[in-house]
Amino acid sequence: MNQVMGDGIMALFGAPLAHEDHAVRACYAALRMQEAVGRYAEDLRRSQGLTVQIRIGLNSGEVVVRSVGSDLHMDYTAVGQTTHLAARMEQLAPPGSTLLTSATLRLAEGFVHVKPLGPVPVKGLESPVEIYALAGAGPARRRLDAAAARGLTPFVGRAPEIQALRHAREEARDGHGQIVAVVGEPGVGKSRLFWEFTRSHLTHGWLVLESGSVSYGKATVYLPVIDLLKAYFKIQDKDDPREIREKVTGKLLTLDRSLEPTLTAFLTLMGLPVDDPGWQALDPRQRRERTHEAVKRLVLRESQVQPLCLVFEDLHWIDSETQLLLDSLVESLPTARLLLLVNYRPEYRHDWGSRTCYAQLRIDPLPREDAGELLRALVGEDASLEPLGRLLIDRTEGNPFFLEECLRTLVETRVLVGERGAYRLAKPLPGIQVPATVEAVLAARIDRLSPEDKRLLQCAAVIGKDVPFPLLATIAEMPDEGLRRGLARLQAGEFLYETTLFPEPEYTFKHALTHEVVYRGLLHERRKGLHARVVEGIERLAGERVAEHAESLARHAVRAEVWDKGVDYLREAAMGAWARGAVQESLERSEQALEALVRLPATPENVRRAVDVRWTLYWPLFALGQMSRLAHVLREADQLAREIADRGRLGHISVMIGVGSMMNGRYPVALAAGREALDIATALGDRELAARSTYLMAVSHLALGDFRSAIDGLSRLVDGPDADRARRAAGMFGSLYEATCCWLALCWAERGEFARASAYAERAIQAVDAADVPQAQAFAYNFRAIVFMLKGEFAQALPWIERAVRLCETKGLLALLWMTSITHGWILAWSGRCAEALQVLDRGITFQEGTERKFFVPLTYAAAAEAFLLGGRPEEARRAADRALELALETGERPREALALHVLGEIAAAERPPDDRAAAAFLERAGALAAELDMRPLLALCRLNLARVRRRTGGREQAEEDLRVARAMFAEMDMRFWLEQTEAERAGGAA
Missing domain, CATH: 1.25.40.10 (Tetratricopeptide repeat domain)
Structure with missing residues (x-):
């Protein structure tokens, strides 16, 4: 209870220290308060005729807790939307009732009974709030109980663990008592493993008694033992003291009348008064010994009647008296038909490890394959779910509880619709938030750390999921020895683990969700200050290689609200992404830099920054073909540069x-x-x-x-x-030098000087391979292929264009995929692989038509037209060639105009019947333009194709001249494929 306000109070559960079951505690407290006040009110009504009732409101969520120091008895309070809504629930509650929100019910579901009241308007909130009336405690006492009530998920994996339990069972059945401890983090399935084992055929003929500790149970001595004994004696909550006494007495004496002296100890454990002067005379130590002895005698005697399996769960919450009792019981295990199963989290400690009857099973999150099997069983195999599956497994790292709760959240928020085993994605996949149930578990563990270790973990969380030791040492402000000890404790608690030792240690968070919960637990100002220290730390540690850390520096600078550095590092990160071929990432970083610029004053230095950011935007906008936006960005940059002259x-x-x-x-x-x-x-x-x-x-x-x-x-x-x-100088696709070599190769190839063209293409290849920049490599490989193709060396061209396409596909180089796809299709068609060529061309044209570019686009359509013609799709060939000519005339690309005319001539000549007049006209125009531009390979092709047309139309003399000229030109340019075509044409004509 943290505040008294007139006739009301405010109480916090899970603050200032988090509890994973805070909502359940609050509900139980509310029920007990209503019961207690109800009894008091009944006394008042009878004695004085007065009526007294209370109303309670419950809500769950994040709060900011103020004025909390090392002494938790000092005053503190919580503020925020969560407390406001709890107060509204109290005001809406009728006297004598408790209202709670869906946020609280989500955390306490299965542990309490409620009555839904529907959505209710709440003052101060835009949307109605779903509220519920608290009706009573539910049957569940553990998380698995609540899950079982909803329906357990399929049990996957864990075959080695089940086998180990089977072996322990066999040993215990033969009179060699065993204790098996299952150790693991929250949510990995410790309880589920026991549930599956104890309900399988393996325990047929056994008496199985189960109990467990709860987080609030340490204050109640023997609570797990009492629950276990109630199950043994078949005591129900509705039983009155007389019925309890009869059940305990009858069961004990039926088992063995020699147990009668232990009756007082058992009745005392059941909370019943006893009339036993001898017991009353014992001091606390003696009563403890008698109690331990009584429980041991009962357990061992029962194990003589039938094999006995005792299950004690969650020993990390065990009270000290129960711990002593278990220690005593373990002493008697070796000769009993008793299997003692316990589970706990890594922080729990005991002294049983050296005993021969002890075995420990380490339970880790599910491997990816098993996690995938579980996920498929839960959601189904709809194709839309594949990215979701990968994301969920990555986020939860195979922790079954985390996985199931994340999935529940997606269903409740209608991201997934359908039914279990047959869901489908109904909305775009969001970032997966930490479910409140998971956050409660993780936050409770985090808050149990010492203040020093918690601060260290928070420093690590600000750095990121991966934590280099030198950087952590820079911002943690701790002595080296203290830092290493703290890290050792965090590793022992399985918050962090060491991933590398050389050249410097590096750590990572055990779970991405743990990292997120730790990070979210930091207040804004503290978080901002730590991010600023991280920026300074990286800069100091990186020295001259700071550019290599631009992405990390940008993230920390923005979160630190150090806006000038944020802009600079975002721009560096954008350029780095561009160099890697990550076009979309480059665009995103540039846009983030623009957003950060708004936070800076309009000084000349910041105006220069604004210009430079727009330069950086230029590259991805160009690559994505967003020419209208690019023009707008450049106009803005021009205006800004003029402002500062x-x-x-x-x-x-x-x-x-x-x-x-x-x-x-x-x-x-x-x-x-x-x-x-x-x-x-x-x-x-x-x-x-x-x-x-x-x-x-x-x-x-x-x-x-x-x-x-x-x-x-x-x-x-x-x-x-x-x-x-x-x-x-950096260019669009590598350095200016690399791109220039490519263009020079094309220039010389268009003019038929293939030796020079190949030399420049090879220089480009050498340069881009040395630089190892994917975009530059794909660009250069594409041009190398074009040079071979223009010469007619299709077999040599194909490996180069395949390398270019492969780079574009694997590196996501969308800016080049359209170009390389067209070149690929063109070469495949001339290589006789027309079916493949047409598929590739369709993709290339689709990419191209999704942009606003016109540069060299006539070449795209002309190449596609020729490939369509070779592939037997003349109508598409004509449409593509017409489009090529239209664009060439519009833009003034005269070389592409000549190529388009040549292809139109080929198309006309290939018609059935051939349109020789149109073909000759197109080819003559193409040849004249090629001659004017000194495009000798194209001119020679025009003469070859004109010869074919003229032979059909009777102009044999002119055809022979065309063939003679074509042959001479092909021979001079060493275009052997086309030379052979010409020779074959001459031979065919002579025949």
Whole structure:
């Protein structure tokens, strides 16, 4: 009881120290109060004609407890929504009744009887609250009893443990008494193991007596023994003292009249008065000895009649007198037909370990396979549940109780709908919160730690689930020896365990849920201060390698509300995620940085931060094809940079705006932005900006078909004065140097200079493999494949594009998956694997159409069209080719215009019957444009296909000239596949 308020009181259960059964205690206390006041009221009514009644309100939840020191007798109070709602329950309760919320019932279900009253509006709350009237105590005394009333879940695993119990049973049956101790954390299934064993065929012919301690039972001596004896004597709660006396006396004397001297001890244990002067004359020590002797004699005598199995559960809550009795009983075990089964948590200690009749079974959480079996039995095998199963097993780490309670929470919140064994996911999968029942168990264990160990555990929780020793030492502010002793105690209590020893010790929380409960138990200001110390600790320990810890630093800085560092580290984390190919993660970190920026004042330094964060957003937005949002972000960055007149940043923003324009197919705008940025770079002497500007303009020239200008610009970044800078400058897919090598390879391949193209492609491969950046590797492998493919070397192209696609799939490189899928399909089609090609192409086009990009998209559709044609899907081929031509004309991508015209010519020639006039027209236009752009491989292909058309239409002389030119060009460019095709065509014509 912590407050007296007029004619009312407020009492806290589970605060300031948590109890896992706090709600049950509160309900029992309320029932006992109503009973006591009822008896008192009846006396008042009879003696004075007065009526006295009380009303009680119960609620459960988190509270903030104030003014609690080391002396728990000092004043303290609880504040918050939880206490407000409890007070409202009391005000709503009719006199003589107790009302409770669903939050309390959820924790006490099975332990009490209630009457539902439905949803009731409560002042101060938006939604009605489900309330219940407390009607009485329920039959359950332990968590397993309550679970059994609801229906037990399937029993999975534990075969070795059952076998060990079977062996102990056989030994005990043969007169070699055994004690088996099952040790494990809360929720792993200690009680369930005993329940299954004692109700199996293995105990047929045995007398099984079960009892257990409860968390509030230490103050009641012999409570587990009394419960066990009541079961033995078949005493029920409704029995009056006379009936109890008769049952005890009759059972004892029927078993063995020599037990009559022990009758007084048993009646005393049952709480009955005894008229025995000899007993009254004994001192407490002598009574204890007589009591122990009486229980032992009864147990041993009964075991002579039939094998006896005694079950004592939860010894970690045992009272000292019961402990002494068990110690005494163990002394007599070796020659009795007695199996003593006990279970407890790791913190419990006893002295039985050296005895030959003692065996200990360690129960751990279920292995993943068994946990999966349990989960499937509970929820079913609906396909939507697979991610949920993995998440639940990861979160609970196979603890059956935690698993079941998390599942109950999901059902109660309607995330899962259906029935047991056949649930389905009805809502998007949320983060799984710690159920109140699980939190109560964990919080009670945590609050039993010493203040020093609890503070140490809280420091560890702030660091994270994984706790490096050097960092913990930095923030814990404890002497090294004290820190190590504290960690040893936390390991012994199985809160933490050591995962590595070298080069420095590292610890991890035994359970993710334990970590969460410890962390949530910290008040905001304390938590914030610890996070700030973690940031300082990581910075100090990491030194120059601080960038490697950006993700962790960002998380701690944001939670510490150190917003400037939060922004900086979030940006670092975003760039790191981008480098790993984690596009969505990069976007999320950048957006978090934008949110954190709002907390900072608008100083010039913070405006620069705001610009830089928008730079970081650029990469993932580009990769995801969100071009409209990208344009908006860049406009914001431009405006911010102009506010502080930062010409360097304005130059870089111009490049980004230019790249955005290029991605939208607006190449003249991109070129103008590149020239503007280059002017700024020249004025400022900013070589990196100059390199980026040059790259932007060169790739834009390439898209437009100005190969000469493209090669001049790109060569500066690979072989010229800007090469070193390009190697250090990060680009969209690796460094500028790596990407430039790829574009140069394409330039030379389009012009038929395949030796140069291959040389640059190989330089790109060497660079990206040395850097080992997945996005850069996939980009370079794709271009290596394209060079081989344009030359007609499809067998050499295929392994490279397969490597690129595999990287995109395994690393989640969505930005490149569409491109590599199209290239893959194109190559598969020319390799004769048309069925596979069409599947791959469908995927690539689907990815592409989900973006707003237009850059090189005409090539995508032209390549797809050719593959569709080879795969026997002419209608889709025509649609794709028409789309390619439309986009090429819209964007000015003249090389893709030529390719689209060529494919349209192939499609017309392949019609049944062939449309030779249209085919010739398309091919002539394609050839003329290819000649103008110096795209020699495409020009040679146009001449080859024109020859085929002209032979059918009677222009044999012109056809022969086309074949002669095509043959010469293919031979000069060493395009052997196409040379063979040309030779075959000539031979066919001659025949």
